[in-house]
Amino acid sequence: xxxxxxxxxxxxxxxxxxxxxxxxxxxxxxxxxxxxxxxxxxxxxxxxxxxxxxxxxxxxxxxxxxxxxxxxxxxxxxxxxxxxxxxxxxxxxxxxxxxxxxxxxxxxxxxxxxxxxxxxxxxxxxxxxxxxxxxxxxxxxxxxxxxxxxxxxxxxxxxxxxxxxxxxxxxxxxxxxxxxxxxxxxxxxxxxxxxxxxxxxxxxxxxxxxxxxxxxxxxxxxxxxxxxxxxxxxxxxxxxxxxxxxxxxxxxxxxxxxxxxxxxxxxxxxxxxxxxxxxxxxxxxxxxxxxxxxxxxxxxxxxxxxxxxxxxxxxxxxxxxxxxxxxxxxxxxxxxxxxxxxxxxxxxxxxxxxxxxxxxxxxxxxxxxxxxxxxxxxxxxxxxxxxxxxxxxxxxxxxxxxxxxxxxxxxxxxxxxxxxxxxxxxxxxxxxxxxxxxxxxxxxxxxxxxxxxxxxxxxxxxxxxxxxxxxxxxxxxxxxxxxxxxxxxxxxxxxxxxxxxxxxxxxxxxxxxxxxxxxxxxxxxxxxxxxxxxxxxxxxxxxxxxxxxxxxxxxxxxxxxxxxxxxxxxxxxxxxxxxxxxxxxxxxxxxxxxxxxxxxxxxxxxxxxxxxxxxxxxxxxxxxxxxxxxxxxxxxxxxxxxxxxxxxxxxxxxxxxxxxxxxxxxxxxxxxxxxxxxxxxxxxxxxxxxxxxxxxxxxxxxxxxxxxxxxxx
Numbered sequence: 094x095x096x097x098x099x100x101x102x103x104x105x106x107x108x109x110x111x112x113x114x115x116x117x118x119x120x121x122x123x124x125x126x127x128x129x130x131x132x133x134x135x136x137x138x139x140x141x142x143x144x145x146x147x148x149x150x151x152x153x154x155x156x157x158x159x160x161x162x163x164x165x166x167x168x169x170x171x172x173x174x175x176x177x178x179x180x181x182x183x184x185x186x187x188x189x190x191x192x193x194x195x196x197x198x199x200x201x202x203x204x205x206x207x208x209x210x211x212x213x214x215x216x217x218x219x220x221x222x223x224x225x226x227x228x229x230x231x232x233x234x235x236x237x238x239x240x241x242x243x244x245x246x247x248x249x250x251x252x253x254x255x256x257x258x259x260x261x262x263x264x265x266x267x268x269x270x271x272x273x274x275x276x277x278x279x280x281x282x283x284x285x286x287x288x289x290x291x292x293x294x295x296x297x298x299x300x301x302x303x304x305x306x307x308x309x310x311x312x313x314x315x316x317x318x319x320x321x322x323x324x325x326x327x328x329x330x331x332x333x334x335x336x337x338x339x340x341x342x343x344x345x346x347x348x349x350x351x352x353x354x355x356x357x358x359x360x361x362x363x364x365x366x367x368x369x370x371x372x373x374x375x376x377x378x379x380x381x382x383x384x385x386x387x388x389x390x391x392x393x394x395x396x397x398x399x400x401x402x403x404x405x406x407x408x409x410x411x412x413x414x415x416x417x418x419x420x421x422x423x424x425x426x427x428x429x430x431x432x433x434x435x436x437x438x439x440x441x442x443x444x445x446x447x448x449x450x451x452x453x454x455x456x457x458x459x460x461x462x463x464x465x466x467x468x469x470x471x472x473x474x475x476x477x478x479x480x481x482x483x484x485x486x487x488x489x490x491x492x493x494x495x496x497x498x499x500x501x502x503x504x505x506x507x508x509x510x511x512x513x514x515x516x517x518x519x520x521x522x523x524x525x526x527x528x529x530x531x532x533x534x535x536x537x538x539x540x541x542x543x544x545x546x547x548x549x550x551x552x553x554x555x556x557x558x559x560x561x562x563x564x565x566x567x568x569x570x571x572x573x574x575x576x577x578x579x580x581x582x583x584x585x586x587x588x589x590x591x592x593x594x595x596x597x598x599x600x601x602x603x604x605x606x607x608x609x610x611x612x613x614x615x616x617x618x619x620x621x622x623x624x625x626x627x628x629x630x631x632x633x634x635x636x637x638x639x640x641x642x643x644x645x646x647x648x649x650x651x652x653x654x655x656x657x658x659x660x661x662x663x664x665x666x667x668x669x670x671x672x673x674x675x676x677x678x679x680x681x682x683x684x685x686x687x688x689x690x691x692x693x694x695x696x697x698x699x700x701x702x703x704x705x706x707x708x709x710x711x712x713x714x715x716x717x718x719x720x721x722x723x724x725x726x727x728x729x730x731x732x733x734x735x736x737x738x739x740x741x742x743x744x745x746x747x748x749x750x751x752x753x754x755x756x757x758x759x760x761x762x763x764x765x766x767x768x769x770x771x772x773x774x775x776x777x778x779x780x781x782x783x784x785x786x787x788x789x790x791x792x793x794x795x796x797x798x799x800x801x802x803x804x805x806x
Contacts, residue, residue: 594632
């Protein structure tokens with residue numbers, strides 16, 4: 094079995110797929126195809142793997158290819174050192190993880206000068222091995238190694254150096270390391286102690302202990318952060334006797350003479366305390382941290398996908414409000430297309446409290462631009478701003494409502510190069526107000542302008558590996574954008590840049606072409622765009638839409654490579670192009686037989702039929718719309734037992750945070766999310782869900798709201 098086959102088999106085993114199916118997906122990825130393209134337009138090849146499965150497959154592929162590279166490097170290094178035996182080569186070849194490979198190579202890794210290397214320089218290595226072989230009289234043997242030049246004046250000096258060598262051997266040997274590592278995972282404790290007496294978010298960890306195998310991922314990340322901020326001291330605890338029993342099993346045979354046994358046992362105890370346990374403690378903490386980070390990344394992915402799929406609210410003419418105190422609240426009026434109409438600044442909040450003058454400005458802007466919605470950012474001064482807006486619209490004789498928008502990342506966009514290019518004459522807060530308004534109209538189009546790490550959904554986003562976080566969240570954005578589809582005639586460069594096969598340069602070129610030549614009339618016109626060649630066209634064309642195109646197929650998600658098949662299907666169905674887009678006009682067909690007649694895969698044909706019924710259907714249509722309000726609720730207004738409607742803003746390991754309209758999200762603990770056992774909150778809720786809740790606990794002073802979900806599932 095060659096390396097590629099071995100990798101494919103491992104991926105297949107990990108994902109519960111056939112090796113053949115994995116091999117076909119890997120071949121498509123290696124050809125340069127993007128995940129969205131494979132998921133949508135190569136279903137026959139992969140037997141329907143979706144984007145999430147393909148992302149995971151791709152990650153596994155990179156992991157195992159890197160593992161193979163490490164294996165090759167270790168074999169090369171061992172060979173160069175002249176220590177590569179058939180047995181050692183077999184062990185390296187058989188190793189299944191990076192940890193196993195590191196364990197095997199550890200004894201041969203070049204080291205800094207240690208107590209053991211110094212002892213070896215003094216010529217004491219043979220004595221160490223004689224001790225391990227069980228010589229009868231260690232002191233007598235040690236006399237043979239006295240050397241004034243090496244400062245070995247007594248037998249104890251020689252034995253001390255030999256014990257240092259044994260200690261290092263025992264700490265480096267792969268088999269006992271693996272065995273003790275496993276014991277630590279299964280029987281060890283993680284212990285946290287407070288290093289300061291002051292109050293902090295980490296108080297629950299000031300006297301904390303839990304079995305490693307039970308510790309929750311979010312607790313690992315919380316303790317790591319507390320340690321980094323010098324509030325906590327973290328360590329692992331493990332029964333030394335269990336570790337020494339394993340080491341003695343490997344190095345102290347029963348028939349070993351008593352005095353020699355004492356020497357070796359002393360070396361093993363020293364090696365455990367000084368070398369092996371500190372090393373394994375670092376490794377184990379790193380492993381549980383990596384596992385915790387991966388769990389956090391899963392939550393990020395799910396939450397970000399839910400946020401990006403927040404449904405657009407078209408047709409709204411919006412007043413965006415970026416709250417503030419001393420610098421005032423920035424206002425931005427946008428029309429139903431998101432075009433900026435006017436900006437202003439008002440001061441209804443402390444310290445100026447110019448409510449009357451501010452109300453006059455808001456009313457004037459609403460009347461002047463015929464606005465029907467106010468979008469308020471949920472940042473600093475958001476509560477006061479909401480109270481102010483609720484009062485203003487109650488005084489107006491027109492239909493107008495408001496919604497509170499999660500403004501996470503708006504300031505990042507407004508201070509970015511993109512924000513400056515889009516609105517060069519506006520200040521940062523005014524750009525934020527525009528972003529807040531547009532997030533109501535089309536959240537996806539606005540959120541793609543922001544680094545997904547700054548959007549603020551998930552837990553401990555600053556504590557995980559930032560490169561990995563960027564890769565994972567970037568994949569979610571790409572998959573979501575392509576799942577929804579992009580209007581080629583209006584999309585911004587940041588949105589186009591997330592389409593499969595299109596990079597930032599090509600996206601900018603598309604916008605430039607559109608500005609010079611006018612709106613696109615057909616998808617094939619894309620091939621005239623600079624640097625957009627056949628490969629990029631193949632990957633991207635299916636995800637782009639031209640709503641008013643003469644060719645109906647250009648309005649849809651049917652890929653241009655299937656246009657001929659689609660036309661033949663139109664002829665078979667005996668329908669007119671004017672019938673396309675009308676579900677009732679599309680007749681039923683036998684997919685299996687028709688696919689065989691047209692020599693096309695059944696999944697592709699099924700997708701074409703669906704596009705005939707409703708072109709480019711937006712999956713966000715199935716998601717509840719944002720909650721709009723006309724009145725305001727205060728934290729002090731809440732009472733236990735009160736039933737409310739809220740929107741899930743964030744999902745974490747232990748529950749879901751819900752916006753119930755009081756500028757302080759309430760927590761539905763995982764135990765209150767369902768009447769059935771729930772392993773993780775994401776099984777029953779996701780970001781953007783509208784939920785009915787009941788207040789079950791309230792601490793106004795600490796601003797903590799405990800909720801229970803009604804109508805449990």
